[in-house]
Amino acid sequence: MRVVRDFVDLPADQRGGVFALGNFDGVHRGHREIIATTARLARRFGAPLGVLTFEPHPRSVFAPEAPPFRLTPFRSKARLLNALGVELMATLRFNERLYTKPAGDFVRDVLVDGLDVQGIVVGYDFVFGHRRSGDADLLVRLGRDFGFEVSVLAPVTHDDDVCSSTIIRVNLETGRAKRAAELLGHWWEVESHVRRGDQRGRQLGFPTANVFLGRRSLQPALGVYAVHVGLPANGRTTWFPAVANLGCRPTFGGESVVLEAHLFDFDGDLYGREVRVAFVEHLRAEKKFDGLDALKAQIAADSAQARALLALPENAADRFAATVDLASQREAGS
Numbered sequence: 001m002r003v004v005r006d007f008v009d010l011p012a013d014q015r016g017g018v019f020a021l022g023n024f025d026g027v028h029r030g031h032r033e034i035i036a037t038t039a040r041l042a043r044r045f046g047a048p049l050g051v052l053t054f055e056p057h058p059r060s061v062f063a064p065e066a067p068p069f070r071l072t073p074f075r076s077k078a079r080l081l082n083a084l085g086v087e088l089m090a091t092l093r094f095n096e097r098l099y100t101k102p103a104g105d106f107v108r109d110v111l112v113d114g115l116d117v118q119g120i121v122v123g124y125d126f127v128f129g130h131r132r133s134g135d136a137d138l139l140v141r142l143g144r145d146f147g148f149e150v151s152v153l154a155p156v157t158h159d160d161d162v163c164s165s166t167i168i169r170v171n172l173e174t175g176r177a178k179r180a181a182e183l184l185g186h187w188w189e190v191e192s193h194v195r196r197g198d199q200r201g202r203q204l205g206f207p208t209a210n211v212f213l214g215r216r217s218l219q220p221a222l223g224v225y226a227v228h229v230g231l232p233a234n235g236r237t238t239w240f241p242a243v244a245n246l247g248c249r250p251t252f253g254g255e256s257v258v259l260e261a262h263l264f265d266f267d268g269d270l271y272g273r274e275v276r277v278a279f280v281e282h283l284r285a286e287k288k289f290d291g292l293d294a295l296k297a298q299i300a301a302d303s304a305q306a307r308a309l310l311a312l313p314e315n316a317a318d319r320f321a322a323t324v325d326l327a328s329q330r331e332a333g334s
Contacts, residue, residue: 007114103129175221187278226306230276239317247286
């Protein structure tokens with residue numbers, strides 16, 4: 001997948017595509033339906049399959065003091081879109097120049113003159129342009145004027161819930177990690193590097209990998225989770241079942257939130273390595289223990305519970321593997 005950061009003077013092979021347009025935070029089932037539709041339209045036109053998105057997320061520009069909210073930072077989003085078969089990811093810098101551009105100017109300057117799109121696919125609630133003055137209906141009309149096709153998709157539901165980034169955030173913030181994963185179509189992950197900690201876990205007999213959540217990523221409910229920890233290498237990821245604590249470590253008087261994962265059946269040095277932590281199920285809230293013996297006993301119980309849960313087929317690391325290539329699968333069946 002190629003990534004471009006601007007829409008001015010693009011090479012000919014990066015123009016003339018069919019694009020899904022939106023923020024795609026989470027790359028959830030609704031987003032995947034949009035991309036699947038885009039893939040069908042791209043094949044009909046014999047054109048590249050693209051996604052047009054924005055960085056930073058517009059919400060972080062308009063509400064910079066709000067708590068972190070992103071489901072998928074740029075790198076994670078790019079990885080998910082690449083897995084869906086997207087050929088070109090056009091990432092526009094969301095700044096004053098862009099968000100003050102009138103809706104009609106955005107279509108003319110970016111979609112027509114810049115990308116020379118043949119088709120655009122958006123969700124039913126898509127808005128764009130200065131003061132959010134443009135919506136899907138306006139995009140359809142402008143598409144007719146400028147000569148490109150526009151498809152607008154209805155909401156996508158899963159077990160009676162609309163697949164939306166907002167609903168997924170609520171599920172994660174209230175400890176319903178598995179429900180969030182069902183709406184996403186993949187486990188929700190933190191992707192970062194392992195940092196050196198105070199090694200208390202090793203002293204307790206449960207060595208942990210300390211993973212930085214990032215300043216812009218959503219913080220799910222604090223507590224203990226059954227997780228899968230993935231170690232990427234040579235284009236593949238090897239997954240290990242694990243138990244993780246997300247919290248301030250009140251037993252030790254901690255104040256900042258830390259994610260610590262104890263990998264089962266793993267013996268190696270993880271310091272500095274990139275890891276992916278996939279949240280499967282919230283086991284319990286964080287609590288303060290009276291002493292180290294009580295803490296060690298609880299960690300052992302948490303580990304046993306997490307190991308048993310992760311052994312179930314419904315909680316396997318690759319449970320959602322069948323949906324990873326959704327776009328090409330839908331295309332093959334169309």
